[in-house]
Amino acid sequence: EAGVAQSPRYKIIEKRQSVAFWCNPISGHATLYWYQQILGQGPKLLIQFQNNGVVDDSQLPKDRFSAERLKGVDSTLKIQPAKLEDSAVYLCASSRFGPRSSSYEQYFGPGTRLTVT
Amino acid sequence: AQSVTQLGSHVSVSEGALVLLRCNYSSSVPPYLFWYVQYPNQGLQLLLKYTTGATLVKGINGFEAEFKKSETSFHLTKPSAHMSDAAEYFCAVSRYSSASKIIFGSGTRLSIRP
Numbered sequence: 001e002a003g004v005a006q007s008p009r010y011k012i013i014e015k016r017q018s019v020a021f022w023c024n025p026i027s028g029h030a031t032l033y034w035y036q037q038i039l040g041q042g043p044k045l046l047i048q049f050q051n052n053g054v055v056d057d058s059q060l061p062k063d064r065f066s067a068e069r070l071k072g073v074d075s076t077l078k079i080q081p082a083k084l085e086d087s088a089v090y091l092c093a094s095s096r097f098g099p100r101s102s103s104y105e106q107y108f109g110p111g112t113r114l115t116v117t
Numbered sequence: 118a119q120s121v122t123q124l125g126s127h128v129s130v131s132e133g134a135l136v137l138l139r140c141n142y143s144s145s146v147p148p149y150l151f152w153y154v155q156y157p158n159q160g161l162q163l164l165l166k167y168t169t170g171a172t173l174v175k176g177i178n179g180f181e182a183e184f185k186k187s188e189t190s191f192h193l194t195k196p197s198a199h200m201s202d203a204a205e206y207f208c209a210v211s212r213y214s215s216a217s218k219i220i221f222g223s224g225t226r227l228s229i230r231p
Contacts, residue, residue, distance in 0.1 A: 042221030108160030
């Protein structure tokens with residue numbers, strides 16, 4: 001099966017500009033996650049969707065970050081306006097089963113590397 | 118609250134030597150534990166996971182990990198390192214809950230010396 005797709009792979013913008021990332025999860029995966037991975041750190045969850053509803057967005061900086069998952073499939077993550085500290089890799093992941101299943105596993109896309117200058 | 122500590126941000130071993138990457142976790146409830154690998158410019162790939170049952174878990178590429186509740190550890194091992202094992206490795210913890218999220222450690226970069 002096709003993996004999680006993300007675009008673009010790389011993006012360079014100036015601070016105060018806006019940027020959007022796109023994610024297409026694996027077909028049939030109800031849950032979609034957006035992570036921020038700063039250089040030298042592990043991924044940090046920004047937002048989790050179950051179908052097209054938000055399950056957890058407690059670590060999403062809502063003053064500048066927004067995300068949506070239309071029709072419970074594709075998702076976009078937007079930053080407006082960007083700050084220097086937003087430079088990171090933004091990873092999208094999806095899962096078919098929830099954490100109560102022994103088959104629980106998240107599948108990750110290749111990520112989008114954002115550089116804010 | 119859950120957390121993960123990976124001991125050693127960088128580990129270097131010779132090709133053919135034992136690989137040992139250390140991970141300790143903190144969780145107030147029985148955890149789910151994961152090891153992910155990340156190759157340069159790629160996303161994360163699941164190596165292995167522990168949910169319930171046998172505490173020694175075997176994964177892909179010859180890796181295995183043992184869940185030790187008394188030590189709150191989930192160390193990753195491989196008997197003989199290969200050059201292709203050079204990558205970043207992340208330990209992660211979750212829990213049995215419909216809304217649980219995965220908490221990742223800060224990662225350990227594994228280098229293999231010829």
